[in-house]
Amino acid sequence: MKWLKLAIKNLFRNRRRAFVTVLITAVGVSAILIGGGFANFTYLSLKEMAARASGHLIVAHQDYFDKEEESPMEFGLEEYQTLTKTLKADPDVRYAIARIDFDGLISNGEKSTIFMGAGVDAKYEFKIKGPFLDVESGNVLSKREREDDPKIMLGVDLAKSLNAKVNDSLTLMSTTVDGGLNAMDVTVQGIFSTGMPEVDKRSIIVNINTAQSLLVTDKVSSIALHLRETEATFKKYDQLTAQYPELAWETWFDQAFLYKAVKNLYNRIFGLLGFIIVMMVFFSIYNTVNMSVVERTREIGTLRAIGTYTHEITRNFVLEGVVIGVVGATIGITFAALASLGLSLAEFQMPPPPGQTNGYPLFIAIPVNLYLIAAAISLFICTLAAWLSSSKAAKKPIVGALSHV
């Protein structure tokens, strides 16, 4: 305690310099926390989006993920209702939703264009999508629709291309499972945006029955399992792959290409920024302690002469570094926590990322372990910088130190 008090007194010798050094440490810690919190929020959002889009687990025919189909639904799942019912009975599974992926042509009578379609179970699909599907006009599909009046939802850019509005009639054309061509008239129920123009230019959503009628099949492409806890994904994957070895299984992570790409990019960007911040704080502390060491060379000589070991001299300077680290980290953590809270309350909007049309709210989600890591980094670099700059000075010949002017 006595040494700690001495360290604090020594820091107060040059208050302005100590204040600036603490401030740099605090800014460094808060920058790491805010940057890390922003990246973490992005990862959580993309993870949630990916899991909601594909399901936490996707089960399909054993060749579905690895081979190309020569005809539509060649690798579809038969008697999927039984499998869906069995999977849904698992207490960890919230929803088991069948889905058909198909493509073809869509026409307004004057113009035709290709589409990428999804046949979905309307009862659950839109509950799951939640805020990640923005309905710009009209409504989502109804779980009960008349067989003679099938409905469709169009991506916003596809609707523009076809000059289609809600309640307009369009025609879908696709190849059936037998290789024939089938067509079906559909009515526009809603127009949606995923925020990605490339997707919105081609996407349609229909009820699964509509897709099956168009393709003339009773199969589905896959079943998406939505679990109660995302964290349970990999455990459940291991369990189900062992239980159903004849089927192919993938996790949301296998299909989350955007999540993986963004995480990889952000990890590099924030990693580099973090490294620069750490170096900046390190050199700042090193410089502060170094100046202090030079100014106190004569004093170091005196203390050495009266019997202080070199490691005790170094310890005193290291304690000064520790004080700077602790105070800087405390201020930095407090500021980052307040900034995180303030941004949440202010609902600050970020501009749309490249390739997307919608902005998103800026939230800083700082995990508890990041607070601990930032504090530990701050303490470590302050200690290291103080130790490096003082250990050499402590070993300087005493006579030379005493005659230092």
Add this chain to the structure above:
Amino acid sequence: MNIIETENLSKQYRQGDLSLNALSNINIKIPEHAFAALLGPSGSGKSTLLNIFGLIDQPTQGKLIFCGQDISHATEKELTTIRRHQLGFIFQGFNLVPVMTVFDNVEYPLTLLGLDKKARDEKVNAMLDRVGISRFKNHLPDQISGGQKQRVAIARALITQPKLVIADEPTANLDTQTATGIIELMYQMHQEFGTSFIIATHDERMSSHCHTSYQLHDGVLQ
């Protein structure tokens, strides 16, 4: 037993290709409980010899015996341990730690020895009383006069009851009246505690108090 003994002790400094003899073949025996003066003009080598006696510098050649122990080849850590337990220093410029109070400055060597708080407090208060500065114990060095600073330095040097106190020009920065007080205090402390003093000085009043004087000239003991 001698507190300090040297055999053919020399100290050379190298400046490029040049070699400068600061001390040449010093043979000296300073008995325990001595109050000895090292005299000589500037550049005569008395500070160098004092530093070697204080174990903060090492001879280039020869033998140095401290309290009967040959320490010519001692490591820096061993020398530090001896300084901590058996040596005290009084510097010309006082060399007090500016952020420590008078009390803390005097307490510091006891802290290094690992004494508990109560024992330290008792010893420091007694010593501050003895050197006559107890009313300044909560003052910082900047808040007291030169003479008072040197009293603090004397208290710090003697607080561990060392065998030897090394004093380098202890009165050089003080006015005549204050210097006289310091000389008398050092002499009283020597008599009271039986501590040996080796004092480098130009001050004739100081040397007149000393039992023995050693005269150096151009690094040679006269």
